[in-house]
Amino acid sequence: MDDCISSDEDYYDSDRDSLHGLENEDSEIQRVPKTPSTKVITKESLLAAQKEDMRRVMDLLSLREYHARTLLIHYRWDVEKLFAVLVEKGKNHLFATAGVTMIENRSNTSSEASSMVMCDICMEEVHGNDATRVDCGHCFCNNCWTEHFIVKINEGQSRRIRCMAHKCNAICDEAVVRTLVSKRHPDLANKFDRFLLESYIEDNKRVKWCPSTPHCGNAIRVEDDEFCEVECSCGLQFCFSCLSEAHSPCSCLMWELWIKKCRDESETVNWITVHTKPCPKCHKPVEKNGGCNLVSCICGQAFCWLCGGATGREHTWSSISGHSCGRYKEESEQKAERAKRDLYRYMHYHNRYKAHTDSFKLESKLKESIQEKISISEERESMLRDFSWVNNGLSRLFRSRRVLSYSYPFAFYMFGDELFKDEMTEAEREIKQHLFEDQQQQLEANVEKLSKFLEEPFDQYTKDKVMEIRMQVINLSVITDTLCKKMYDCIENDLLGSLELGIHNIAPYKSKGIEKALELSACWNSKANTSDKYPPSDCGTSGGLSECERLTSLNSEENGCSSRKRARAEVVAGNFFDLNLPAEVVDRN
Amino acid sequence: MIDFARVQKELQECTKDIEASGIRVTPKSDSLSHLLGTIPGPISTPYEGGIFQIDITLPDGYPFEPPKMQFATKVWHPNISSQSGAICLDILKDQWSPALTLKTALLSVQALLSAPQPDDPQDAVVAQQYLRDYQTFAGTARYWTETFAKTSSLGVEEKVQKLMEMGFPEAQVRSSLEAVGWDENLALEKLCSG
Numbered sequence: 001m002d003d004c005i006s007s008d009e010d011y012y013d014s015d016r017d018s019l020h021g022l023e024n025e026d027s028e029i030q031r032v033p034k035t036p037s038t039k040v041i042t043k044e045s046l047l048a049a050q051k052e053d054m055r056r057v058m059d060l061l062s063l064r065e066y067h068a069r070t071l072l073i074h075y076r077w078d079v080e081k082l083f084a085v086l087v088e089k090g091k092n093h094l095f096a097t098a099g100v101t102m103i104e105n106r107s108n109t110s111s112e113a114s115s116m117v118m119c120d121i122c123m124e125e126v127h128g129n130d131a132t133r134v135d136c137g138h139c140f141c142n143n144c145w146t147e148h149f150i151v152k153i154n155e156g157q158s159r160r161i162r163c164m165a166h167k168c169n170a171i172c173d174e175a176v177v178r179t180l181v182s183k184r185h186p187d188l189a190n191k192f193d194r195f196l197l198e199s200y201i202e203d204n205k206r207v208k209w210c211p212s213t214p215h216c217g218n219a220i221r222v223e224d225d226e227f228c229e230v231e232c233s234c235g236l237q238f239c240f241s242c243l244s245e246a247h248s249p250c251s252c253l254m255w256e257l258w259i260k261k262c263r264d265e266s267e268t269v270n271w272i273t274v275h276t277k278p279c280p281k282c283h284k285p286v287e288k289n290g291g292c293n294l295v296s297c298i299c300g301q302a303f304c305w306l307c308g309g310a311t312g313r314e315h316t317w318s319s320i321s322g323h324s325c326g327r328y329k330e331e332s333e334q335k336a337e338r339a340k341r342d343l344y345r346y347m348h349y350h351n352r353y354k355a356h357t358d359s360f361k362l363e364s365k366l367k368e369s370i371q372e373k374i375s376i377s378e379e380r381e382s383m384l385r386d387f388s389w390v391n392n393g394l395s396r397l398f399r400s401r402r403v404l405s406y407s408y409p410f411a412f413y414m415f416g417d418e419l420f421k422d423e424m425t426e427a428e429r430e431i432k433q434h435l436f437e438d439q440q441q442q443l444e445a446n447v448e449k450l451s452k453f454l455e456e457p458f459d460q461y462t463k464d465k466v467m468e469i470r471m472q473v474i475n476l477s478v479i480t481d482t483l484c485k486k487m488y489d490c491i492e493n494d495l496l497g498s499l500e501l502g503i504h505n506i507a508p509y510k511s512k513g514i515e516k517a518l519e520l521s522a523c524w525n526s527k528a529n530t531s532d533k534y535p536p537s538d539c540g541t542s543g544g545l546s547e548c549e550r551l552t553s554l555n556s557e558e559n560g561c562s563s564r565k566r567a568r569a570e571v572v573a574g575n576f577f578d579l580n581l582p583a584e585v586v587d588r589n
Numbered sequence: 590m591i592d593f594a595r596v597q598k599e600l601q602e603c604t605k606d607i608e609a610s611g612i613r614v615t616p617k618s619d620s621l622s623h624l625l626g627t628i629p630g631p632i633s634t635p636y637e638g639g640i641f642q643i644d645i646t647l648p649d650g651y652p653f654e655p656p657k658m659q660f661a662t663k664v665w666h667p668n669i670s671s672q673s674g675a676i677c678l679d680i681l682k683d684q685w686s687p688a689l690t691l692k693t694a695l696l697s698v699q700a701l702l703s704a705p706q707p708d709d710p711q712d713a714v715v716a717q718q719y720l721r722d723y724q725t726f727a728g729t730a731r732y733w734t735e736t737f738a739k740t741s742s743l744g745v746e747e748k749v750q751k752l753m754e755m756g757f758p759e760a761q762v763r764s765s766l767e768a769v770g771w772d773e774n775l776a777l778e779k780l781c782s783g
Binding site: 120144148150165 | 592594595598599650652653654680684686687688689693
C-alpha cells in the first residue's frame with residue numbers, strides 16, 4: 001500500500017500551475033525543500049559517504065586517514081562533537097581518549113630490523129623483521145600481533161583493537177592489522193575491513209540500515225532531523241526514528257503500543273472476561289445469549305450466571321436457591337465494567353483506523369480504473385488534454401487517507417489513560433479532544449468528498465461537467481492538504497507541545513508525501529589530497545615492515561581477490577579511495 | 590591453542606623469585622592448562638598470615654585471552670564471591686592484556702585483597718557489610734582466614750607431602766584430597782581403593 005504515493009513526480013508542479021490565484025500557493029513553494037535531506041548509502045557509496053567526514057577531520061588536524069577514522073569511531077561520527085572536544089579540551093586530550101598516538105621521532109627502524117628483538121608476549125627472541133612496532137612505540141613479534149588481532153576481530157572488537165601492552169590505550173594502525181591478518185586469514189581481513197566501513201552506519205546516529213526484508217543492502221543518512229519518514233531506493237518507506245512503517249502523526253511510542261495492542265490477544269481476553277463465564281465442569285467459556293440467569297453449558301452442566309456456581313436439582317427455572325450471589329463482589333463488577341469500557345473505547349478507535357486503512361486499499365484499485373477513464377477521455381476529447389489533475393487528486397487522496405488512519409491510534413493514546421493520565425486535567429483533556437476531533441472530522445469529510453468526486457465516471461460526462469469535477473478535485477486537494485498540515489501543527493503545538501514531553505516526537509508533515517532519499521553521489525571530489533602532511537617516506541608505522549613491503553603485500557592480496565575485493569578495486573579505478581590502500585597510494589593515483 | 594612454551598617460561602620465572610613475591614604457580618595436571626596459584630595474604634589486612642589457593646584454567650587463546658581464575662580457598666572479600674570464589678577484577682576481563690602474565694595477574698589479585706573495591710562488588714552481602722560495619726567485616730574476614738586459609742591450606746601441602754611419601758603420584762594425591770574435602774584419611778582410603 002505504500003507505493004501508491006510514490007508515482008507522479010510532476011504532480012505538484014502541474015497542480016500549482018492549475019492553481020493560479022489560490023492563496024496558499026506561495027507558502028507551499030516555501031515549504032518544499034529544494035533537495036531531500038536524506039541520502040541512500042549503498043554498498044558502493046559507503047566509503048564515499050564517510051570520506052567527507054574523514055576529510056574534514058584530516059584537514060583540520062593534519063591527520064592521516066586511519067587516525068581520523070579512529071577519532072571518528074570514538075566520537076561516533078559526530079564531527080561537531082569531536083571539534084567541540086578539540087576546542088574545549090585540546091588536541092592531546094582528544095587524541096588520548098580516542099587512543100590515537102603519534103610518535104614524531106621514532107627510533108631508527110633499519111637498525112632494529114637487523115637486530116634481534118625480545119617479544120614480551122611469547123617471550124621469544126625474534127628477528128627484527130618479524131616484529132612490528134606500532135604508533136605507541138610498543139614492539140611485539142608478528143605472530144603474537146596476528147593472534148591478538150584474530151582474537152579481537154572474532155570478539156567483534158574490530159573497531160577498537162588496542163595495543164597489547166598493559167594499560168596502553170593506543171588503537172592499532174588498521175593497515176598493520178590488515179596486512180598481518182590477511183597473511184594468515186584473508187577472509188578475516190575482509191571481515192575486519194567491513195567492520196571498519198560499517199562503523200559509519202552502526203555507530204552513527206544519523207545513519208541507519210534500511211529495515212527491508214530481504215535486506216536491500218542500503219543505509220539511509222539524514223542530514224538534520226532524526227524524526228522523519230523516508231523512502232529508500234528499494235521502495236520501502238519507513239520511520240527513520242523507530243524503523244517501523246511510516247506512522248505519523250502517531251509518535252513512535254504510540255505506534256509501538258498500538259501495533260502491540262492490535263496484535264495482542266489481550267482485547268479478546270478482555271471480551272471473554274466481560275461476556276463469558278467458565279463452565280464449572282468443563283471450564284469452557286460460556287456466553288449467555290439471552291434468558292434467565294440459569295445457564296447450561298453444552299456439556300450439560302447447569303450453572304448460575306450471576307456467581308458462576310454449579311447448581312443442583314433445587315436450582316430450577318423457577319427458583320434460584322442456595323445463592324446469595326447478589327450480595328457481594330462490588331469490586332469485580334467494577335473491574336468488568338472498566339474492562340468493558342476500555343474494550344469499547346479501543347474498538348471505536350480501531351474500527352476507524354481499520355476503516356481508513358481498508359478504504360486506502362480499495363482506493364488503490366481505483367487507480368487502475370482511473371487510468372482507464374483517462375485514456376478513454378483522452379481519446380474522446382481533444383480539447384481537454386491535461387488529465388494530470390485526476391492523478392494528482394488521487395495521490396492527495398491516498399496521502400490524506402494515511403494521515404487519517406494513523407490519526408486514530410494517535411487519538412486513542414492522546415486522550416486515553418495509558419500515557420497522559422497525569423499530564424492533563426480532565427477539563428484540559430476534554431478541550432484538547434474536542435479541538436482535535438473537530439479537525440479530524442473536517443479532514444474526514446473533505447477526504448470522503450474527494451473520494452466521491454474521483455469515483456465519478458468523468459469519461460462519460462460532457463466537457464463542462466468534467467471541468468466542474470476538475471475544479472472540485474483541485475479545490476478539495478488543496479483543502480485536504482491544508483487540513484492535514486493544520487492537524488500536524490495542532491498535534492505538535494497544542495496537544496503534545498504543552499506537555500513538554502520530549503519522548504513524543506512526530507515526523508513533520510510532508511505535503512509531497514514521504515521523502516525519497518537521494519542516492520548519494522558516488523563521485524567524491526578529492527580536493528584536499530595535498531593537505532596530507534605526511535610524506536610516504538616517514539610513515540613506516542611498523543618496526544620491521546617498510547612501506548614497500550606493505551605495498552607489495554597489499555598488491556599480492558589484491559591479485560587473489562574475491563568478488564567483493566574486485567568491486568572495491570573498481571571503485572579505486574573510478575577515482576575512489578580504497579580502504580585497503582594507504583592514503584599516499586590513493587593520492588598518487 | 591595455548592602457547593605452552595610461554596606458560597613453561599612463566600612457570601620458570603615464577604619459581605625463580607618465589608622468595609621475593611611469595612607467589613607460586615604449579616600445574617594441576619600434566620596438560621599445563623589447569624594450574625594452581627598460591628598467594629600469601631597481604632600484611633596488615635585481615636588476610637595476613639593466610640595462604641590462598643587460586644584455581645587457574647587457561648583458555649585456548651591464552652595469552653591473548655585472559656586466564657580464568659577462581660579462589661579455591663574460601664575468602665571473605667567484597668570482590669570475591671563467598672560462595673564460588675569468583676573474582677571480580679578488570680584485568681581478568683576486558684582489561685586483560687597479553688603482556689600480563691599469570692604472576693602479574695596473581696599480584697593484582699593480591700593487591701585486590703589489600704584494596705577492596707566495594708563500589709563494584711562481586712558479593713553484595715560482603716560489600717554491604719564492608720561499607721556499613723567495617724569492624725564486623727574485618728572480624729569475619731579474619732575468622733575466615735584463620736579457618737580456611739591457614740590450617741587447612743597449610744595442612745594441605747603437608748598432607749600432600751605425607752601421602753606422596755607413601756608412594757602416590759602428586760596429581761593423584763591432590764585430586765583425591767580435593768574430592769574428599771582435604772581429609773587425609775578419607776583420601777588415603779580413596780587412593781588405596783584405587
